[in-house]
Amino acid sequence: xxxxxxxxxxxxxxxxxxxxxxxQTAILEALFRNExxxxxxVLDLKxxxxxxxxAVRFLERCESDSIKLRNIPAYxxxxxxxxxxx
Numbered sequence: 001x002x003x004x005x006x007x008x009x010x011x012x013x014x015x016x017x018x019x020x021x022x023x024q025t026a027i028l029e030a031l032f033r034n035e036x037x038x039x040x041x042v043l044d045l046k047x048x049x050x051x052x053x054x055a056v057r058f059l060e061r062c063e064s065d066s067i068k069l070r071n072i073p074a075y076x077x078x079x080x081x082x083x084x085x086x
Contacts, residue, residue, distance in 0.1 A: 006031075011040035013070075017047030025058040032067075046071035056083055 006014060012035055014028065028043075035041060043062060051059070060080045063069055072080075 011042055013042045013044055015044040015047070017049070019050040020048060020055040021052045022054040025055055028058070040068070042068045042070050044070045045073060045076065048073065048076070051076055051079075053083075056080055060084060 006012065014031065016024075032041065043059070045059075056076065056079045059069060059072075059076065060083050063080070
């Protein structure tokens with residue numbers, strides 16, 4: 001299960017916890033579309049425990065779209081870098 005918490009302090013922070021897979025990425029994409037254009041968004045991954053390949057590809061696209069990834073676990077960072085290089 002993925003818990004999404006929306007906070008605002010000049011930027012929109014989505015704090016993710018639990019597991020992330022294709023279903024959760026679709027939910028996040030819908031949430032992103034509802035945000036005001038040009039608003040800075042952050043994904044806080046501190047409590048994210050497990051991701052699948054689709055989630056990693058989604059996170060890589062987020063970074064490419066200027067969405068900041070904060071508190072990203074090392075294994076996820078490494079996996080994103082591998083996906084970029086393939």
